[in-house]
Amino acid sequence: MTEVDVRGFSCPIPVVKTKKAMEDNPKDVLTVLVETEVSKENVSRLAQSRGYSVREEAVSGEYRLTLTPPGK
Amino acid sequence: MGPGDLAQALAGLPLISDPNLIVGIERAEDAGVYKLTDELAIVQTLDFFTPIVDDPYAFGQIAVANALSDVYAMGGQPLTAMNIVCFPQKKMDISILRDILAGGLEKMHEAGVILVGGHSVEDDELKYGISVTGTIHPAKVVLNTGARAGDRLVLTKPLGTGIISTAIKGGMAGEGAVAKITRSMSTLNLKASELMQATGVNACTDVTGFGLLGHAAEMIEGTDVGMVIDSTAVPFFPEAREFAVMGMIPAGLYRNREFRKNMVEVAQEVPQYLADILFDPQTSGGLLISVPEHKASRLLGRLHKAGISEAAIIGEVVSEPKGRIIIR
Numbered sequence: 001m002t003e004v005d006v007r008g009f010s011c012p013i014p015v016v017k018t019k020k021a022m023e024d025n026p027k028d029v030l031t032v033l034v035e036t037e038v039s040k041e042n043v044s045r046l047a048q049s050r051g052y053s054v055r056e057e058a059v060s061g062e063y064r065l066t067l068t069p070p071g072k
Numbered sequence: 073m074g075p076g077d078l079a080q081a082l083a084g085l086p087l088i089s090d091p092n093l094i095v096g097i098e099r100a101e102d103a104g105v106y107k108l109t110d111e112l113a114i115v116q117t118l119d120f121f122t123p124i125v126d127d128p129y130a131f132g133q134i135a136v137a138n139a140l141s142d143v144y145a146m147g148g149q150p151l152t153a154m155n156i157v158c159f160p161q162k163k164m165d166i167s168i169l170r171d172i173l174a175g176g177l178e179k180m181h182e183a184g185v186i187l188v189g190g191h192s193v194e195d196d197e198l199k200y201g202i203s204v205t206g207t208i209h210p211a212k213v214v215l216n217t218g219a220r221a222g223d224r225l226v227l228t229k230p231l232g233t234g235i236i237s238t239a240i241k242g243g244m245a246g247e248g249a250v251a252k253i254t255r256s257m258s259t260l261n262l263k264a265s266e267l268m269q270a271t272g273v274n275a276c277t278d279v280t281g282f283g284l285l286g287h288a289a290e291m292i293e294g295t296d297v298g299m300v301i302d303s304t305a306v307p308f309f310p311e312a313r314e315f316a317v318m319g320m321i322p323a324g325l326y327r328n329r330e331f332r333k334n335m336v337e338v339a340q341e342v343p344q345y346l347a348d349i350l351f352d353p354q355t356s357g358g359l360l361i362s363v364p365e366h367k368a369s370r371l372l373g374r375l376h377k378a379g380i381s382e383a384a385i386i387g388e389v390v391s392e393p394k395g396r397i398i399i400r
């Protein structure tokens with residue numbers, strides 16, 4: 001399990017950092033913490049485009065995304 | 073600022089009306105028009121923003137092309153301009169400002185516009201743009217309203233500059249994509265405007281921050297016509313698709329969609345990336361022209377012949393549903 005905390009960053013940095021985490025740890029389930037709706041949408045798009053399944057939870061005004069790579 | 077924020081700030085302000093004011097701020101027009109004589113009116117607009125590309129010279133060119141576009145969209149002829157500069161003097165070398173101003177001046181020369189002055193302030197964040205004054209015949213103002221059922225909609229530049237700019241900020245866009253959008257954003261809408269006027273059209277606006285659909289919505293809001301847009305006919309940069317799918321979507325795009333969600337209906341078969349691109353905030357985008365059907369192919373032919381090769385007919389104006397835009 002790899003955690004990516006991109007709270008405090010505005011678009012497109014959350015996507016860039018998540019993409020890097022995916023490339024560095026291709027087999028890992030990623031937990032991504034984002035602050036805004038825009039980052040949540042954009043990180044979800046990135047994940048779906050790479051075949052990850054996306055689960056989202058709202059935690060006190062922020063979002064925790066669990067991205068599971070394909071075949072896992 | 074988002075489209076809704078601005079409406080909120082302007083609501084209820086005591087505006088002064090004047091019989092010579094042909095276009096004021098009541099409607100979302102591209103520029104203000106004030107009649108001086110029966111033959112002559114002045115057109116005024118201004119625009120400035122933070123850098124959209126890294127190259128200062130190109131940024132200057134784009135900022136000027138973008139500001140002049142509002143005059144071209146109304147069928148006016150820009151004459152004079154004044155620079156607007158916000159510059160972080162302590163953080164940045166003055167040569168950067170010089171390059172920006174040189175780029176801006178080059179575009180003004182191309183447009184036949186004279187720089188007559190300007191104003192600069194020190195600011196934490198670099199911003200550049202111009203205010204523009206032009207002339208127009210009071211009876212020949214092309215408003216953004218006036219589209220009639222049966223008109224064809226012509227868009228003169230490809231979409232996607234906002235998405236690609238976001239990718240540039242994220243360090244994801246290659247040089248080719250940067251060069252492509254720089255060329256498009258720094259292209260004046262001068263020729264497109266001249267050809268539109270020579271052809272005779274019913275309405276026009278330029279596509280900028282609210283995206284294609286945001287500006288299309290302004291053309292029909294509160295009128296008795298609607299629009300049908302063929303998403304497969306809309307020109308866009310191929311890189312915009314790639315980056316949209318990757319999640320390189322600017323926050324403004326989401327705001328644009330949210331603001332117009334009640335006016336826009338997107339068919340299910342339209343892919344997500346394309347629905348995104350239609351709301352992508354553009355810088356120095358093309359003209360969106362509503363032209364009578366029998367003149368549409370003539371206008372398109374003229375645009376293509378003038379080198380505006382990506383211009384396309386992207387849809388039509390319909391009598392039903394009124395005040396709505398259907399995306400097929």
